[in-house]
Amino acid sequence: MQTADCIIVGAGLAGLSCGQTLAAAGRRVQIIEAADQPGGRVATDAVDGFRVDRGFQVYLDAYPEGQRFLDHRALQLGCFEPGALVASGGRLLPVSDPWRRPLAAIRSVLRGTVGVTDGIRTARLRSEMIRSVRQGRVDPAVVAPGDERSTRSSLESRGFSADFIRLFFEPFFGGVFLERELATAETVFGFTFAMFSLGRACLPAGGMAAIPRQLASGLPTGSLELGTPVERIEPDHAGGGELFLADGRRLAARMIVVATDAVTAANLLPAEAGGSWQPPAFKSTTLVAFAADGQPACGRTLIVSAEPAAAGPIDNLTVPSAVAAGYAPAGQSLIYASVRGDWPGAAADLPAAIQQQAAGWLGAEVNGWRQLATVAVPRALPVETPAVRRARPVSGQLGPGLFLCGDHLTTSSINGALAAGRRVAETLLAS
Ligand SMILES: Cc1cc2nc3c(=O)[nH]c(=O)nc-3n(C[C@H](O)[C@H](O)[C@H](O)COP(=O)(O)OP(=O)(O)OC[C@H]3O[C@@H](n4cnc5c(N)ncnc54)[C@H](O)[C@@H]3O)c2cc1C
Known part of the structure; x- marks a missing residue:
């Protein structure tokens, strides 16, 4: 049996940031990954000359952990326009920049639909969230959940009108949280709001998978083993334990970090290892990718839908090839439609x-789009309601030399996953 100092199971962003932090401190580390690429839920597939991400994701360049771990310049980040088009009643309403100039943006566009007080409240919310992030009070990756409320209750208690919540917060944050009830905890919302306000929403050249590729390239040679599923982990009460691999090998390590998604982690470990810990349920999503000749009129601007589900399946619509290089062959465009979870239609009717x-928003050009791929992501984001966050373990340490790691312990975002890996590595180094 081979033995190692520290083995990390899973090369998602959390496993990669954990590995990088340990390697930078001089530890010998081995990362065992089931898939044939690093990155986990941040993945991109080549489809007929296009690069299609596995679910619509954006990287926010204000993420503190991203600034710590990633070389933004090398990623050749392209950015969305800071504003958006809000689809309502079959029309597109432009909102110029709700993150940096909320009062002006909201007054000018949604005039007549919502009152000016909603604009003033948004401006106040923005200042408060930015201040709280700078003071470390609303980072959901580090703040203990305590007595958080849901995003919706928080917005209602701040006095936002029902119309404004429906026209602005539901379409914007429904797409981020993958749920329009806004049941996600207010801390997660506050941090995300501040990140949108302080930076830009970006895509790396050639697809989101460039992010984990860059992280993996910073690991010591030979430390990442791909295409190697772990089937079972047997903890050792003296520290670490044994890993049973699908290819029949057994590995022993003094330190084991389980950096898979939460449900897989619970399946790999014996029930008693997690104590009372229960993995959170997942939210799912679907992306339909289209190809088009030329560029749709919305260009780099995000379209979010404030229409009822009965009006159609689109949650948001984007043109990644207009935002970053390498998503589509020359002269063609790649278009993503993210599908809302409450659309009542059948999957076969989606495209x-x-x-x-x-076509109601952008005109007849849409009829020329060709469907490229439909990407279903059944395990996209762990549920992050206040109750679920309160049930998380305070520390990822399950026993001597045995650690849990991943976005389910911090917050389900690129920033949260990177933070989870770094924090476990720091605990391990201190132990
Ligand atoms: C559709 C979608 C949209 C998103 N949108 C955004 C967004 O816009 N902005 C944002 O910041 N975040 C977004 N996120 C969230 C973000 O991508 C995740 O929070 C983050 O990638 C999770 O990383 P992780 O390392 O914790 O877990 P994972 O990525 O799940 O990594 C776990 C790793 O473990 C591996 N593994 C599993 N089982 C085994 C096994 N038995 N043996 C060995 N290895 C195993 C997996 O293959 C995987 O590589 C989105 C996620 C999805 C899916």
Whole structure:
């Protein structure tokens, strides 16, 4: 049996940041990954000359952990316009920059639909969230959940009108949280709001997978083993334990970090190892990718839908090839439609229903779009309601030399996953 100092199971962003932090401190580390690429839920597939991400994701360049671990310049980040188009009643309403100039943006565009007080409240919320982030009070990756409320209750208690919540917060944050009830904890919302306000929403050249690729390239040669599923982990009460691999090998390590998603972690470990810990449920999403000749009129601007689910399946619509290089062959565009979870139609009808709804917003050019791929992501984000966050373990340490790691312990975002890996590595180094 081979023995190692520290083995990390899973090369998602959390496993990669953990590995980088340990390697930078001089530890010998081995990362065992089931898939044939690092990155986990941050993945991109080549489809007919296009690069299609596994679910619509954006990287926010204000993420503190991103600034710590990533070389933004080398990623060749392209950015969305800071504003958006809000689809309502079959029309697109431009909101110029709700993050940096909320009062002006909201007054000018949604005039007549919502009152000026909502604009003033948004401006106040923005200042408060930025201040709280700078003082370390709303980082959901480090703040203990305590007595958080849901995003919706927080917005209601701040006096936002029901119309404004429906027209602004539901379409913007429904797409981020993958749920329009806004049941996600207010700390997660506050941090995300501040990140949108302080930076830009970006995509790296050639697809989101460039992010984990860059992280993996910083690991010591030979420390990452791909295509190697771990089947079972047997902890040792003296520290670490044994890993049973699908290829029949057994590995022993003094330190084991389980950096898979939460449900897989619970399956790999014996029930008693987690104590009372229960993995959170997942939220799912679907992305339909289209190809088009030329560029859709919305260009680098995000379209979010404030229409009812009965009006069509689109949650948000984007053109990644207009934002960053390498997503589409020359002269062509890649278009993403993220599908809302509450659309009542059948999966087989999705592409046609998306084109019909989008044609109402962008015109007849949409009829020429060709469906490239439909990407279903059943395990996209762990549920992050206040109750679920309160049930998380305070520390990822399950026993001597045995650690849990991943976005389910911090917050489900690129920043949260990177923070989770770094924090476990720091605990391990201190132990
Ligand atoms: C559709 C979608 C949209 C998102 N949108 C955004 C966004 O816009 N902005 C943002 O910041 N974040 C977004 N996120 C969240 C972000 O991508 C995740 O929070 C983050 O990638 C989670 O990283 P992780 O390392 O914790 O877990 P994972 O990425 O799940 O990594 C776990 C790793 O463990 C591996 N593994 C599993 N089982 C085994 C096994 N038995 N043996 C060995 N290895 C195993 C997996 O293959 C994987 O590589 C989105 C996620 C999804 C899916």
